[in-house]
Amino acid sequence: MNKPVIAANWKMNMTKKTAGILLRKINESVSITSEVIIIPPFTLLDMAYEILDNKIKLGAQNCYWKKSGAFTGEISPQMLVDIGCKYVIIGHSERRHIFGESDALLHKKLIAAIDAGLTPIYCVGETLEEKRKGKREFVLNRQLDTINGISSLIVAYEPVWAIGTGVAADIATIRETIELIKLKLKEKSVDATVLYGGSVKPDNSKEIAKQHIIDGVLVGGASLDAESFLKIIDSFKR
Numbered sequence: 001m002n003k004p005v006i007a008a009n010w011k012m013n014m015t016k017k018t019a020g021i022l023l024r025k026i027n028e029s030v031s032i033t034s035e036v037i038i039i040p041p042f043t044l045l046d047m048a049y050e051i052l053d054n055k056i057k058l059g060a061q062n063c064y065w066k067k068s069g070a071f072t073g074e075i076s077p078q079m080l081v082d083i084g085c086k087y088v089i090i091g092h093s094e095r096r097h098i099f100g101e102s103d104a105l106l107h108k109k110l111i112a113a114i115d116a117g118l119t120p121i122y123c124v125g126e127t128l129e130e131k132r133k134g135k136r137e138f139v140l141n142r143q144l145d146t147i148n149g150i151s152s153l154i155v156a157y158e159p160v161w162a163i164g165t166g167v168a169a170d171i172a173t174i175r176e177t178i179e180l181i182k183l184k185l186k187e188k189s190v191d192a193t194v195l196y197g198g199s200v201k202p203d204n205s206k207e208i209a210k211q212h213i214i215d216g217v218l219v220g221g222a223s224l225d226a227e228s229f230l231k232i233i234d235s236f237k238r
């Protein structure tokens, strides 16, 4: 993907009322030079699809790997396509660490998402403990090995210690890690757009956007506020 990608992960936030206000503000004010993706909770996907022009794309935060059947509480990639999604987050650190999703399960989800016609936004990144032990590269290699039988996707480098903490990784670390990820994926003949995620805010997004090796950002907290999110989008007019 040549355009920068700016994805908003709303996590388990927003009601119909608050989401409606936010979506309308974004839809009215955004001037698009990037691929902007809104990723609300499942309950708000339908409403987001109705409100957003098709210049803004829709994604989901998770999916199961089966098409249909007796899997109470799960949502299939086909259901996401049916409701207008183009993207799906797979392997967010909250899914890995709170819900115990394994690399083997994530591999199945990646394949299922692609088979259904979705572009996965596959999250990778080390925990604080892994960082302290100097295991970043080892962990990333293991997580990237999950990408098998896939020729194209979006990868988000999201160091777990930077998510929701207000402390983003420094530019040198982001550059170095994204270079590493791109190299590894090139060796595997995977065409990847690689984003950074972790405490991206209007006051650091300009510096991030200046680095052309970074293909865009995955934004959590700051995407819940229209003004902040629109400023981040503006930073990427590069």
Ligand code: PEP
Pocket (backbone or CB within 6 Å): 009, 011, 158, 162, 163, 164, 165, 166, 197, 198, 199, 200, 218, 219, 220, 221, 222
């Ligand atoms: C995220 O949840 O993917 C994320 C990057 O969150 P935040 O921007 O709040 O750190």
